[in-house]
Each structure stands twice: as C-alpha cells, then as structure tokens.
Amino acid sequence: MVYSGKKASESNEAPVEPRIGVFICHCGTNIAGSLDVIAVKEYALTLPHVVVSENYAYMCSTPGQNMIHDAIEKDHLTGIVVAACTPRLHEPTFRTATANGGLNPFRFEMANIRDQGSWVHMHDWDGGTEKAKDAVRIAVAKATMLEDLYPMAVPVEHRAMVIGAGVAGIQTSMDLAKAGIETYLIEKEPTIGGRMSQLDKTFPTLDCSQCILSPKMAEAGRMPGIKLYTLAEVEAVEGYIGAFDVTIRRHARGVLTPDEAAARGIVGGGCTGCGDCSQVCPVVRPNSWEFGMAPRKAIYIQHAQVVPLIYTIDFDACVKCGLCETACGTKKAIDLNMEDELFTIKVGTVILATGYETFPIEEKSEWGYKLYDNVISSLEFERLICASGPTIGHLIRPSDGETPKSVGFVLCAGSRDNTGIGKPYCSRFCCMYSLKHAHQVIEKIPGCRAYIFYMDIRSFGKAYEEFYYRIQEEGAKFIRGRVAQIQELPNKNLLVVAEDTLLGMPVEIEVDLVVLAAAVQPTAETEVVRRLFGVSCSADKWLLEAHPKLDPCGTTTAGVYLAGVCQGPKDIPDTVAQAEGAASAASIPIHSGQVELEPYYAQCVEKLCAGCGMCVGQCPYSALSMIVADDGRTVMTVTAAKCKGCGTCGGFCPGGAIRMQHFTSPQILAQIDAFFLGGEQ
Amino acid sequence: MSGNNHQFAFFLGCIAPNRYPGIESAAIRTGKKLDIDLVPLKGASCCPAPGAFGSIDLNVWYAMAARNLVLAEQMGMDIALICNGCYKSIWEVNHKLKHNAELRDAVNEVLKEVDMEYKGTINVYHLAELYYNDEICGLAKLKDSVNTPLTGVKVACHYGCHLLKPRKDREFAGDVIGDTEHPTWFEELVDALGADAVEYRNKMECCGAGGGVRGYDIAHALDITNEKLINMTDAGAEAIVDTCPFCQLQFDRGQYEIQEKFGVEWNLPVLHFCEMLGLAQGMSPVELGLDLHQISCKPFLDKINGGQ
Numbered sequence: 001m002v003y004s005g006k007k008a009s010e011s012n013e014a015p016v017e018p019r020i021g022v023f024i025c026h027c028g029t030n031i032a033g034s035l036d037v038i039a040v041k042e043y044a045l046t047l048p049h050v051v052v053s054e055n056y057a058y059m060c061s062t063p064g065q066n067m068i069h070d071a072i073e074k075d076h077l078t079g080i081v082v083a084a085c086t087p088r089l090h091e092p093t094f095r096t097a098t099a100n101g102g103l104n105p106f107r108f109e110m111a112n113i114r115d116q117g118s119w120v121h122m123h124d125w126d127g128g129t130e131k132a133k134d135a136v137r138i139a140v141a142k143a144t145m146l147e148d149l150y151p152m153a154v155p156v157e158h159r160a161m162v163i164g165a166g167v168a169g170i171q172t173s174m175d176l177a178k179a180g181i182e183t184y185l186i187e188k189e190p191t192i193g194g195r196m197s198q199l200d201k202t203f204p205t206l207d208c209s210q211c212i213l214s215p216k217m218a219e220a221g222r223m224p225g226i227k228l229y230t231l232a233e234v235e236a237v238e239g240y241i242g243a244f245d246v247t248i249r250r251h252a253r254g255v256l257t258p259d260e261a262a263a264r265g266i267v268g269g270g271c272t273g274c275g276d277c278s279q280v281c282p283v284v285r286p287n288s289w290e291f292g293m294a295p296r297k298a299i300y301i302q303h304a305q306v307v308p309l310i311y312t313i314d315f316d317a318c319v320k321c322g323l324c325e326t327a328c329g330t331k332k333a334i335d336l337n338m339e340d341e342l343f344t345i346k347v348g349t350v351i352l353a354t355g356y357e358t359f360p361i362e363e364k365s366e367w368g369y370k371l372y373d374n375v376i377s378s379l380e381f382e383r384l385i386c387a388s389g390p391t392i393g394h395l396i397r398p399s400d401g402e403t404p405k406s407v408g409f410v411l412c413a414g415s416r417d418n419t420g421i422g423k424p425y426c427s428r429f430c431c432m433y434s435l436k437h438a439h440q441v442i443e444k445i446p447g448c449r450a451y452i453f454y455m456d457i458r459s460f461g462k463a464y465e466e467f468y469y470r471i472q473e474e475g476a477k478f479i480r481g482r483v484a485q486i487q488e489l490p491n492k493n494l495l496v497v498a499e500d501t502l503l504g505m506p507v508e509i510e511v512d513l514v515v516l517a518a519a520v521q522p523t524a525e526t527e528v529v530r531r532l533f534g535v536s537c538s539a540d541k542w543l544l545e546a547h548p549k550l551d552p553c554g555t556t557t558a559g560v561y562l563a564g565v566c567q568g569p570k571d572i573p574d575t576v577a578q579a580e581g582a583a584s585a586a587s588i589p590i591h592s593g594q595v596e597l598e599p600y601y602a603q604c605v606e607k608l609c610a611g612c613g614m615c616v617g618q619c620p621y622s623a624l625s626m627i628v629a630d631d632g633r634t635v636m637t638v639t640a641a642k643c644k645g646c647g648t649c650g651g652f653c654p655g656g657a658i659r660m661q662h663f664t665s666p667q668i669l670a671q672i673d674a675f676f677l678g679g680e681q
Numbered sequence: 682m683s684g685n686n687h688q689f690a691f692f693l694g695c696i697a698p699n700r701y702p703g704i705e706s707a708a709i710r711t712g713k714k715l716d717i718d719l720v721p722l723k724g725a726s727c728c729p730a731p732g733a734f735g736s737i738d739l740n741v742w743y744a745m746a747a748r749n750l751v752l753a754e755q756m757g758m759d760i761a762l763i764c765n766g767c768y769k770s771i772w773e774v775n776h777k778l779k780h781n782a783e784l785r786d787a788v789n790e791v792l793k794e795v796d797m798e799y800k801g802t803i804n805v806y807h808l809a810e811l812y813y814n815d816e817i818c819g820l821a822k823l824k825d826s827v828n829t830p831l832t833g834v835k836v837a838c839h840y841g842c843h844l845l846k847p848r849k850d851r852e853f854a855g856d857v858i859g860d861t862e863h864p865t866w867f868e869e870l871v872d873a874l875g876a877d878a879v880e881y882r883n884k885m886e887c888c889g890a891g892g893g894v895r896g897y898d899i900a901h902a903l904d905i906t907n908e909k910l911i912n913m914t915d916a917g918a919e920a921i922v923d924t925c926p927f928c929q930l931q932f933d934r935g936q937y938e939i940q941e942k943f944g945v946e947w948n949l950p951v952l953h954f955c956e957m958l959g960l961a962q963g964m965s966p967v968e969l970g971l972d973l974h975q976i977s978c979k980p981f982l983d984k985i986n987g988g989q
Binding site for chain 2: 365366368371419420421485487
C-alpha cells in the first residue's frame with residue numbers, strides 16, 4: 001500500500017488559535033431569494049474565531065473560489081466554511097479552492113443552506129434565515145476543530161471485469177481490451193449477445209439486429225484481451241477500488257472447450273460446435289431463448305450464432321444415457337460428471353451491465369396474457385417475425401397457426417402505470433419497436449391491418465420522428481388511449497376495448513392477434529449482483545448512477561460503473577454510448593495506476609482498545625481485524641483502504657477506542673454544543 | 682363442521698331493508714344454518730353511499746362510515762355486510778383509517794362531537810367472502826346446508842365493481858379471492874347451490890348504476906345495463922345472481938325502465954345470492970319476499986321446481 005503524508009495523530013504542533021473564514025453563497029436567487037444572506041453573513045462575524053465573513057452570488061464560480069484562497073493568504077485562516085448547496089455537489093470544488101489557498105483541503109466545512117434551507121423553506125423568509133444561521137454556527141464550530149488529513153493512494157490492478165454480456169457488456173469489454181486492459185467478461189447464459197441477439201430488426205434503420213451484433217460477438221469471443229466466462233455468475237466480492245477480489249462460479253457445462261480438453265491432455269479434442277451430440281440426444285425441451293416456442297435437446301446451443309460456439313448440457317433434463325459421448329467420438333468433449341468450479345479474480349474496476357427482463361404482464365390480467373392464446377408479448381413477436389426464429393419469419397397466431405390479418409399493438413403494457421401493479425416509469429423504447437412491428441406486419445402480410453393503441457408516442461431519438469411519420473404513411477392506425485380490456489371471442493379473435501381520447505369515446509376493435517409492449521424491469525440477478533458490490537438502486541430497482549447528469553456511468557461505490565439498461569431503460573444507441581462511457585470511466589483509475597481514498601478511515605487508539613473484538617463483526621466492509629500489538633495485547637486494527645468511514649464501529653466501541661477521522665467525538669460534540677448552546681462556547 | 686359459531690355485527694345498508702327485505706331475512710336465516718350469527722348493528726346510518734356522498738364530499742363520507750365502524754367496535758365484533766356499495770364505504774374507510782394517521786385524527790376530531798372515537802380494532806367482511814372462506818364457512822359447508830338444490834337452472838353471476846376494485850385497495854382480492862379481472866369464486870358459490878353458473882362476455886362490466894351514474898344520467902346507466910343483459914342472455918342465462926342490492930335494483934327495476942324507455946323486454950329474474958341460498962335451504966319465495974321484485978321470479982322458480 002502506498003502511503004503519503006503523516007498520520008493525523010502524529011501532527012502534534014502547538015495548537016494555534018483558530019481563524020475561520022465564512023462565505024455565504026446566494027446561488028443566484030436559489031438561496032438569496034428565500035432567506036436573508038446579508039443577515040447570515042453579519043451573524044457569522046459574531047461567532048467565536050470567525051475573522052472573515054463574505055457573501056457572493058455564486059461561490060462555486062472562479063471569482064467565488066478566488067475569494068476563498070485570497071482570504072486564506074490575506075487573513076491566515078485555519079478553517080473555511082462555505083454556506084451553500086450540498087457537499088454532494090460542491091465539496092470537491094471548495095476543497096480544491098481551500099487547497100489552492102495553501103490550507104489542507106480537509107480544513108473546509110460546508111453548511112447546507114440551500115437544499116435543506118432555502119429550497120424547503122422557500123416561503124418562510126425568517127425561518128429559513130434562522131435555520132441558515134444555525135447551520136453556519138454548527139459548521140463554524142466544527143471548522144475550529146478540523147485537522148489536516150492526507151488521502152491515501154492505493155495501487156490499481158491492471159484488470160477490469162464486466163458483468164453481463166449483452167450489447168452493453170460486449171461494447172465495454174471490447175473498448176477496455178482495446179485500451180490494453182485485460183478484461184474479464186462474465187455472462188450467466190451459455191452465450192453472449194443478450195437481448196439484442198433476440199431481436200429481428202432495429203429501429204429506425206431496420207438493420208437486422210443479429211447482422212450488426214454477430215460480428216461484434218464473434219470479435220469479442222476472439223479478442224485476446226477479453227477473458228470470456230459464460231454460464232458463470234458472481235458468487236462473492238471482497239476488496240475495494242483497485243483490488244476487488246471477485247469470486248466467480250462457473251456452472252458445469254458438461255462440455256469441454258478445446259483449451260480445456262488440451263489441459264486434460266486430449267490432443268485435438270474439445271467441442272467444435274459440430275452438433276453431432278445434439279442429433280442423437282433423446283431428450284427434448286422447450287428452448288427458453290425462443291420463449292419456449294421452439295424445441296431444443298438436453299445438449300444444445302441456444303441459436304446458430306452463439307459465442308462461444310460450445311454446446312451446453314442442461315443437467316436438469318439430461319438422462320445421462322451417454323449417446324452424446326459416443327457421437328462426439330475422438331474429440332472427447334463431453335464430461336457428464338463435470339462440476340461447478342469456483343475461482344477468484346483480482347480486478348481494479350468493475351462494470352455492471354446486467355440488462356433487463358420484461359415485466360410479467362399476466363399481472364395485468366385484464367389483457368389476458370397467458371390466458372388467451374393470441375395475446376403475445378413483444379419479445380415473442382420478435383422471435384415469430386425473425387427469419388431465424390421458430391417459424392422462419394412467418395408471423396402466425398398461436399391458436400391455429402393462421403396468418404393474422406389484423407394485429408393490435410398495446411403500448412405502455414405495464415409502463416406509466418400508477419395502479420401499483422405495473423411500473424410508474426416509461427420503458428422508453430417500446431413506442432419505437434412497436435412502430436417497427438407495425439411496419440413489419442404491413443410489409444410482410446399484404447392487407448394486414450396494424451392498430452397501435454398508444455398513450456403518447458415518444459419518438460425521442462435521431463431520425464425517430466421521421467420513422468413515426470413513415471409508419472403513419474404506411475397506413476398503421478393509431479388509437480390514442482390506454483387499452484382497458486381484451487376479450488377473447490369464440491373464434492379466438494380478440495376484442496380490444498379502449499378509449500380513443502382524441503374522439504372522446506370508447507372503441508372496440510376486433511383483431512386476430514394482440515402484441516403487448518411489455519414494460520421492462522431489471523433482471524432478478526441484478527439485485528443479487530447489486531448487493532454483492534454495494535451499489536444503490538432507485539425505488540424501482542434500477543441501479544443508481546452517481547449523478548444523473550454529471551456522472552451517469554459511475555456509482556456511489558468507488559470503482560464500480562454501470563452500462564446499459566440495468567441503470568434505466570434505454571435503446572441500443574444510448575446503451576452502446578453509455579457502455580463506451582463506462583469503459584472510459586473504468587479505465588481512468590487503471591491507467592493512472594493508483595487512486596486516492598478519502599482519509600475518513602477509522603483509527604484504533606491501541607492504548608484504549610480492550611481487544612473485545614465486538615467492532616469486527618459490526619463492520620459492513622470487513623475492514624477491521626484483530627492483531628497482537630507490540631506489547632502482546634490483542635487489539636483491533638483497521639485496513640484503511642477498505643474502511644468507508646461509516647462510523648458504525650466508532651459509535652459501537654464500548655471503550656471509545658475508535659477514532660473516526662474528520663468526525664471525531666470532540667468535533668461532533670462541538671457541533672451539538674453550538675446548536676444547543678448558541679454562539680458562546 | 683358445526684358448533685363453531687361466528688358472530689358478526691350485521692350492517693344492513695339502505696337498499697336491502699327498504700327495497701328487498703328478503704335479502705335481509707335470508708342473510709340472517711341462512712346464516713343460522715352456517716353458524717354465522719348476524720347480530721343487528723343498532724344505530725347504524727347509511728354506509729354512506731360511496732358514489733353519492735363520496736363524489737360530493739369525501740370528508741362526510743369518511744366521518745359517517747367511521748361512525749358506523751365505531752358502533753361495531755363498541756360491540757366488539759367484526760362487521761358483515763351484504764352490499765358492494767356498503768363494502769366500499771365501510772371496508773375501504775376502515776382500511777384507509779387504519780393506514781393513515783392524519784386522516785384518522787381528522788375523523789376523530791369530528792366524531793368527538795358525538796362522543797365517539799375510531800380505534801381501528803375490527804375488520805369488515807362481505808358475506809360472500811365469509812361463505813367462501815374455509816375458516817368461517819367454505820364451499821363444503823355451504824353445500825351441506827343445501828336441502829333443495831337449484832339444479833337445472835343457468836344463472837349469470839354479476840360480481841359488481843366495488844367488491845373487487847380498486848385492486849390496490851382490496852386486500853383479499855389478491856390472494857383468497859383471486860384474480861379481479863377473471864374471478865371464479867362467485868361461480869363456485871353458485872355451483873355449490875346446485876345451479877349452473879354460465880360464463881358470459883364482459884362479466885366484470887358494471888351494472889350501470891354505481892358511482893352516482895344512475896342518479897345523474899339514467900339513460901346512460903340503462904344503456905350499460907342493457908349491454909349486460911344482452912351478454913347474459915346470449916350465454917343462455919335464465920336468471921341473474923348478484924352480491925349487491927344496488928346492482929340488483931339496477932337490473933330488476935332497470936329492466937322495467939328499459940322497457941318503458943326503449944321498449945326492450947327482457948324479463949330476466951334477478952336474485953341476490955342470499956335469496957338464492959335461502960331457496961336452496963328450503964325457504965319459501967314468500968319468506969324471501971321474491972314477490973316484491975319488479976321482475977317476476979316465477980320462471981326461475983318454475984325451472985327449479987321442475988328440476989326437482
């Protein structure tokens with residue numbers, strides 16, 4: 001571990017009289033429009049140790065920051081208080097300004113008088129002003145007690161890991177590998193490709209989805225810089241940015257790759273993807289990749305373009321008859337007794353790209369999904385219209401195999417739904433793919449009518465609006481209103497009951513087939529992976545980016561980044577753009593070789609520690625352990641790089657032996673005293 | 682399967698005692714055979730009607746419903762009722778007051794004037810729910826109580842709206858009773874009486890009356906009723922069975938109004954489930970006040986008597 005600077009406990013210079021500078025920000029009218037900033041500035045001057053108090057329109061601007069370092073030089077300040085927005089937004093800005101003035105950056109303290117002040121007390125001028133004074137007084141009390149702290153630098157492993165190998169994960173991995181970073185790509189399915197490989201065409205260009213993705217899949221499978229693990233899942237995570245120890249479980253595939261065969265001494269062996277095994281396999285199962293609409297054997301590949309082209313045994317279905325072993329012959333690729341293997345990889349940064357699944361639309365039972373044969377989901381439609389799908393691209397209706405002459409597309413099937421059953425958010429890409437679906441049925445089936453039941457058409461992307469017009473001109477019928485109900489008629493046709501809000505009347509339209517544009521939600525596995533890496537999520541379970549606008553690929557966990565739909569619904573272009581962004585963000589710490597960690601870690605005061613060990617179990621980050629000290633006593637020690645400074649141990653220690661830097665007991669007590677006892681200390 | 686007597690405070694509502702007293706008597710008398718003891722809820726007011734009151738002033742609706750709830754709390758009994766409209770008011774207000782402290786305090790402020798306090802100590806059930814619930818009654822026990830099965834007659838079940846919707850505010854709808862869009866529990870109850878419940882189109886459609894529609898725009902209400910009658914008869918129904926006296930009023934009196942206004946004649950008998958259960962347990966049509974129905978129940982009675 002690289003360690004720069006000195007321990008805070010070693011800086012035993014003679015204490016100097018604190019000299020605090022206070023800077024009140026107007027934030028335009030954000031703050032100054034709702035409370036009296038001048039009164040707050042004047043109040044600050046009455047507080048002990050405050051020698052400078054200023055106010056300015058925008059403290060975060062260059063002139064505002066200059067005020068801080070000029071004052072440090074001119075008035076020999078020992079501490080800085082800025083009363084403005086939030087540390088989350090501008091703490092780094094003001095720390096930099098403090099450091100530029102020659103002070104240690106951790107001598108800066110922020111008072112939140114905007115988000116927790118003027119914004120929430122917008123209509124209470126006097127109350128907001130009083131609260132701002134309180135906040136400033138508390139911050140000043142802490143600023144008088146602050147110490148110099150020195151960030152630690154930790155080295156960063158020159159490797160990255162990408163979890164999920166859809167188009168986002170593939171793009172991220174390729175970018176990282178091309179940047180010279182060894183990248184581990186982990187995919188739970190037997191093949192990479194994700195959702196995009198299940199699609200037929202892409203909007204608005206109508207490129208074949210597989211045509212543009214397959215080359216990428218093949219390239220990712222070939223790239224020496226990408227270590228690909230399919231049929232694998234994350235089992236456990238240890239460590240922190242720069243040194244994540246990720247344990248991977250590789251599920252038993254039952255089939256050896258050429259490399260694995262070579263390792264076992266089988267010359268020229270291993271799976272070549274010839275398919276002889278599948279030919280003789282007696283067990284037939286539905287292919288989940290085709291949503292059960294096509295059969296597969298117990299030894300199978302999901303589709304013709306899989307990467308890696310290695311067969312997989314479904315051990316739940318396999319009867320171990322051994323016919324495949326015989327068929328495989330001298331390649332000896334099949335091992336019916338294969339077991340899961342666990343191994344641990346150390347990586348510097350991690351990108352989560354775990355994608356999405358569709359919301360179970362049968363929960364909106366008024367639409368009759370899984371109840372009526374001819375109500376299908378949009379992903380099922382993609383397979384049915386796809387030339388490589390179960391019906392070789394002939395769209396049929398499930399009940400009788402007839403070609404539909406009218407198709408109803410139900411948009412917002414579970415999206416924008418505030419009933420508590422569906423999802424409140426917009427799933428973003430369903431409008432566009434439903435337009436594409438309408439185009440496909442009109443194009444493929446002469447005379448087929450397409451009805452699109454929509455709430456709004458959100459054609460937000462480049463050339464999307466033009467595509468929308470094109471579909472209108474092709475003759476799709478648009479009915480603006482949410483579908484209330486779908487009824488099955490005796491002939492298995494469906495009656496779609498909706499409101500046409502433009503006509504202001506209810507409509508009932510009989511169609512042969514209904515396609516529900518289902519809402520999307522994060523995959524079930526996303527929740528598991530999220531918890532392992534300690535990444536937050538929003539109320540609707542999408543993974544939470546560090547900042548929605550300024551840090552859309554990062555997370556609040558250092559070293560963990562996001563790409564693709566797991567962060568929120570987005571179409572392919574946005575997914576790929578975010579994947580490239582995440583690759584770039586994840587490569588920065590790796591290329592710089594080291595990262596600075598905030599020096600908020602806990603410290604054990606050994607002479608007070610009784611060695612009870614209670615704190616070790618309390619730590620959520622496994623940062624604490626027990627050691628034998630020089631005097632032979634058992635004491636706790638902190639692995640600083642793992643410590644996030646949460647304070648759980650410090651609050652818990654029965655002996656008060658744990659010192660939380662930057663949040664020491666004297667500092668916190670001074671804040672409490674300042675609040676309750678006013679300015680006098 | 683007996684001896685376990687379940688006592689409930691019986692909330693009558695308005696329509697049943699005033700227009701279809703047979704429902705009231707049937708509920709009480711059939712309950713005795715099912716160990717469901719319905720104790721009169723003395724001093725109860727109107728529930729109050731969710732459409733009429735709720736559309737005009739929700740606070741009045743909360744307060745009046747809460748007062749009825751307090752009466753049952755004072756008796757120390759859960760409420761049983763026989764009307765979907767009452768169910769919406771009494772059950773939903775109970776549910777809301779239990780989960781919303783602010784609302785509860787506001788309502789108690791009003792109840793103070795009559796020296797009452799809502800505490801949230803009881804539950805509210807529709808009788809149909811209790812018949813279906815194995816812990817209270819259950820299909821087997823219901824079947825055992827039948828001595829004159831209603832064989833050979835096809836009936837259309839009308840669930841009504843307020844019992845199952847809105848789904849997010851109906852706790853039982855999701856688990857015990859099942860799907861709100863394609864439920865089957867009512868058909869199962871009817872089948873237990875020996876009758877033959879038919880599936881018909883748009884089963885979950887409104888009777889046309891609720892939510893104040895009957896009071897506001899009778900022609901529109903009857904239009905919806907007429908559509909239901911078309912769908913029911915298309916499926917071969919010879920009678921309608923409902924769980925709600927207000928729906929019953931709309932179907933029963935509504936058929937007469939449809940004839941008056943549009944000249945369409947249906948003559949489809951309309952019975953509350955309690956009345957049908959009464960018949961199945963051997964009560965006479967007069968005891969059940971079937972002669973007080975607008976649409977003659979004679980064809981239905983002939984059919985079941987013929988079937989025996």
